Amino acid sequence: MQHFEVNFDGLVGPTHNYAGLSYGNVASLSNAKASSSPKSAAKQGLQKMKALHDMGMLQGVLAPQERPDVATLRRLGFTGNDHQVLVKAAEQAPAIFRACCSASSMWTANAATVSPSADTADGRVHFTPANLTNKFHRSLEPHTTGRILSAMFNNSRYFQHHAHLPDNEHFGDEGAANHTRFCQQYGHAGVEMFVYGRHAFDSSQPAPTKFPARQTLEASQAVARLHGLSDDNTVYVQQNPAVIDQGVFHNDVIAVGNQNVLFYHQQAFVDTQNKLRELEQKLGHPMHFIEVPTEQVSVQDAVQTYLFNTQLITLPDGRMIIVAPTECEENPRVAAYLQQLVSQGGAISDVRFFDVKQSMRNGGGPACLRLRVAMNDAEVAAVNPHVMLNEQLFTRLNQWVDKHYRDELAVADLHDPQLLVESRQALDELTQILHLGSVYPFQRDA
Numbered sequence: 001m002q003h004f005e006v007n008f009d010g011l012v013g014p015t016h017n018y019a020g021l022s023y024g025n026v027a028s029l030s031n032a033k034a035s036s037s038p039k040s041a042a043k044q045g046l047q048k049m050k051a052l053h054d055m056g057m058l059q060g061v062l063a064p065q066e067r068p069d070v071a072t073l074r075r076l077g078f079t080g081n082d083h084q085v086l087v088k089a090a091e092q093a094p095a096i097f098r099a100c101c102s103a104s105s106m107w108t109a110n111a112a113t114v115s116p117s118a119d120t121a122d123g124r125v126h127f128t129p130a131n132l133t134n135k136f137h138r139s140l141e142p143h144t145t146g147r148i149l150s151a152m153f154n155n156s157r158y159f160q161h162h163a164h165l166p167d168n169e170h171f172g173d174e175g176a177a178n179h180t181r182f183c184q185q186y187g188h189a190g191v192e193m194f195v196y197g198r199h200a201f202d203s204s205q206p207a208p209t210k211f212p213a214r215q216t217l218e219a220s221q222a223v224a225r226l227h228g229l230s231d232d233n234t235v236y237v238q239q240n241p242a243v244i245d246q247g248v249f250h251n252d253v254i255a256v257g258n259q260n261v262l263f264y265h266q267q268a269f270v271d272t273q274n275k276l277r278e279l280e281q282k283l284g285h286p287m288h289f290i291e292v293p294t295e296q297v298s299v300q301d302a303v304q305t306y307l308f309n310t311q312l313i314t315l316p317d318g319r320m321i322i323v324a325p326t327e328c329e330e331n332p333r334v335a336a337y338l339q340q341l342v343s344q345g346g347a348i349s350d351v352r353f354f355d356v357k358q359s360m361r362n363g364g365g366p367a368c369l370r371l372r373v374a375m376n377d378a379e380v381a382a383v384n385p386h387v388m389l390n391e392q393l394f395t396r397l398n399q400w401v402d403k404h405y406r407d408e409l410a411v412a413d414l415h416d417p418q419l420l421v422e423s424r425q426a427l428d429e430l431t432q433i434l435h436l437g438s439v440y441p442f443q444r445d446a
Ligand SMILES: NCCC[C@H](NC(=O)CCC(=O)O)C(=O)O
Pocket: 017, 018, 019, 020, 021, 022, 025, 028, 029, 102, 104, 107, 109, 110, 138, 177, 249, 250, 362, 363, 364, 365, 368
């Protein structure tokens, strides 16, 4: 039996925009209200997917969500036909309106937490959509995320889907961005590391003072219970509150892991040495801990370049490489660090740079754009084949973007009734291309 780690990248939606919605996410705030390019954003994402496919990786596509979210605006009391709902909301409550227009589902590292079958009690792959309670605009995602994941992994013999955790800050859950699975080989039982920002039910524990901690320990523990994990294959690590206060809003902004490698910043965690020892003991095999010292790369450089929001991937020939945003190449200190890292003959042998600037401007790097699912060949064969990237799907999706996406979008365009029509046409066609069925509210309420 063969085993793979498959990356499912979020396709950028037709209303990709910069609305400054994520307090605590430096890039989101600093690019607030800049105009965006949905077309180039989607194409940058597709290029990265295709490049990984061409390296011999299995690559999938995760569909974006319907925005503007007219159904939520109606729940909030805006009435009339769809166009009237948009115009009233944009006039009377512009901040709420903008939140209901975010294309933030593109960052699929926040779509769900996934535990591979080798780790779970019932031997199935488990999925729990993230509730994303900390940000209103992101809290709109989990129901549709759950429907899309169920349409992609639509076989209960292999895949178990859970409902997202209760929608409350006590159980704030940001999905795979705060979850890393370690293993010797993808098919072997592994250890799942959950990184949390605060304790929800114990205020005596350390917590950030400036920016919010989005993930709670109690949420991580609930996901582990749902997935049938045990104490022997889980480790809970607290994120250093001081780095959250410097803009590290998810663990994947300060650490990334793959197989038996953890690449992380010196200041990433609380109680680092004990936790890493626990991780290695539970794995039962030697780990490669690659710690980046502050004197070489500051937390600020890490946040600006997304050195850790990189993908560590194992190529079919067994070499591990790092997939980094071009911002890392442009920063002399980070570029020098990466050069040194790959030239010293260690676990990571090469680095490839990708331009994902449209995503970076909202605080999402290469790692934010993908959801990892480790599977064996029988499980891969059970995935909806229409979401797996190949030459044909790549060409088809580029044509689809060319047909439906705008070159430029300003925040003021978001209540343009034509944009709603265009977006729905695009998404309706996409559900046919990907064979997802009716996953969007506009397809279900009609
Ligand atoms: N994993 C990366 C997530 C980035 C995402 N940014 C946003 O939602 C910004 C949206 C805006 O400001 O328009 C977030 O902060 O959760």
